[in-house]
Amino acid sequence: MSLTIAVIGGGAAGFFGAITAVETFPDATVTILEKTRTVLNKVRISGGGRCNVTHACFDHRQLVKHYPRGEKALRPLLTQFDAAATVRWFEQKGVQLKTEADGRMFPTTNTSDTIVDCLLTTARRLGITIRTSCGVSTVQPTETGWQLDLLTGETLYADRVLVATGGYPQRPSYDWLPEQTEELVAPVPSLFTFNVPDSYLLPLAGVSVPDAGVSVTGTKQQQRGPLLVTHWGFSGPAALRLSAWAARDLAAVDYRFTLRINWVPTLSENDLRTTLQTFRQQHGRKQVSSQNPFGLPSRLWIALALESGIEESQRWADLPAKLFNRLIERLTNSQFQVVGKSTFKDEFVTCGGIQPGGLHPQTLESKAQPGLFFAGEVLDVDGITGGFNFQNAWTTGYVAGRHIGL
Structure with a gap:
């Protein structure tokens, strides 16, 4: 039987994690669950509609200095997937990036549609199921995996779960996560x-x-x-x-x-x-x-x-x-x-979320809940404006996807 993977959140980290999971474990069945009607919403509006994909900072020691929170957690993850890897990944998918004077990197087309289309096309080509208007109300461990109760009234089962929901403005918004999940840092706005x-x-x-x-x-x-x-x-x-x-x-x-x-x-x-x-x-x-x-x-x-x-x-x-x-x-x-x-609608992020210290530092799998992974802004990792928050999404999404089938 193939491995079933549920990815909660249809943003940058969720898509990157889902795509990496299928590319790493071709027999896996992956479903992206997005609570809103559309996916990749922040990708569409970021950078004034151009999508600031990453930053041309290819020295890991310098890159992590642009993160007010999460520097320690992000540094070892960059050895697996960094800004240079991001540029190569998109180039291999036919998307060329350009570097502006301040180091920000955008698609040469100057439109975020290029990035959205790339991620959507790749996900569909790999057979990833994308479900919108499909919020998750609870996630509970079972003897063999995970039970996901949806706001639609459905119940889904998965062997592995990747949480990539982005940040939440208030602490109670995280209550749907399973009990004994890693310590949560109270969220406050950033940027x-x-x-x-x-x-x-x-x-x-x-x-x-x-x-x-x-x-x-x-x-x-x-x-x-x-x-x-x-x-x-x-x-x-x-x-x-x-x-x-x-x-x-x-x-x-x-x-x-x-x-x-x-x-x-x-x-x-x-x-x-x-x-x-x-x-x-x-x-x-x-x-x-x-x-x-x-x-x-x-x-x-x-x-x-x-x-x-x-x-x-x-x-x-x-x-x-x-x-x-x-x-x-x-x-x-x-x-x-x-x-x-x-x-600041184009770049708004949340400071706070799941503490990376409760995750295995090389895989982003929960120490307390095996089979539960986290990626993106749901983690207490956030950067300044300039492409750094998307780089966090690509890096953590890749790392979680790369290990979720092991």
């Missing part, structure tokens, strides 16, 4: 933007700075990178990275904190002061608001100057020391009161 309703920069929505330093006051959490002003507050890679690394700190304060922004992080305060003094001497007759020596967007510069108390008609030569110092303070230490978060 979100900051709501600052009282920000004087809201009228500048759409203005971006290629390199800004952002930090959370009262903590050691800080990041640098592109920052985007939005009509609700701040977004962009710098904000998203900060939200990922500080996910638990920010959840603990209910997303109410002081955000500090350094708009010129490449300069120390002394160097910045010297640069401004020199600029002031050379352009004394010009208005402060007319230009700046740091290449900041003009609208942002004017807003920072006005917030410092500098009128638009104020000339550099006539700028009082008090206002000069305020301007330096705004440039290096702007402070905004964050009073909530907004889901």
Whole structure:
């Protein structure tokens, strides 16, 4: 009799695990159970509809540094399937990837449909059954395998089960898993933007700075990178990275904190002061608001100057020391009161889930429940934006699929 494998979750990790299982164990019968009406939903919307497949970081030691949680668990798994393996896998399936300047990798077609079609076509060619609108209410071990009770009222039986449901926003959402499953880390959101309703920069929505330093006051959490002003507050890679690394700190304060922004992080305060003094001497007759020596967007510069108390008609030569110092303070230490978060729909992930420590580190099989495997975001492994979360899905899906038939 062939081995029957049930994969719970029709996302990236679920499909990759199912495909790897059949490619490794050709006689296995594999069924993907997806509770929603469509599969691969996050793959479709990620990267603005282009699908950020992975990141061009082929050194395992460097790659794992992009994961706020799960670095230790992911490192040995990458020896089995890493970013380079991901590129080769898709190329072998006829999908070419390209690398952008920031290291993100996308299909050359610039559409996520290419990745979705690849996974669907491969799964169907291998004879994998895909069932949608088919949620699982309970999973219980039997003497010979597993019993899955479905929300449809059906009952299925399988020899092995791979849980690849993605993350859940609340702890009770995991209650359908079998008893004595590995310790669960309470889930909280990661990768979100900051709501600052009282920000004087809201009228500048759409203005971006290629390199800004952002930090959370009262903590050691800080990041640098592109920052985007939005009509609700701040977004962009710098904000998203900060939200990922500080996910638990920010959840603990209910997303109410002081955000500090350094708009010129490449300069120390002394160097910045010297640069401004020199600029002031050379352009004394010009208005402060007319230009700046740091290449900041003009609208942002004017807003920072006005917030410092500098009128638009104020000339550099006539700028009082008090206002000069305020301007330096705004440039290096702007402070905004964050009073909530907004889901970054393309990249939203969950911090928390099943602790990898309860799984065999080379197979992702449960130590407490033999025959039960886990992959993807359901694990307490999450990365920053840039293709790292999909790489976690490909890696863990492959590892689980590679060993699920043994």
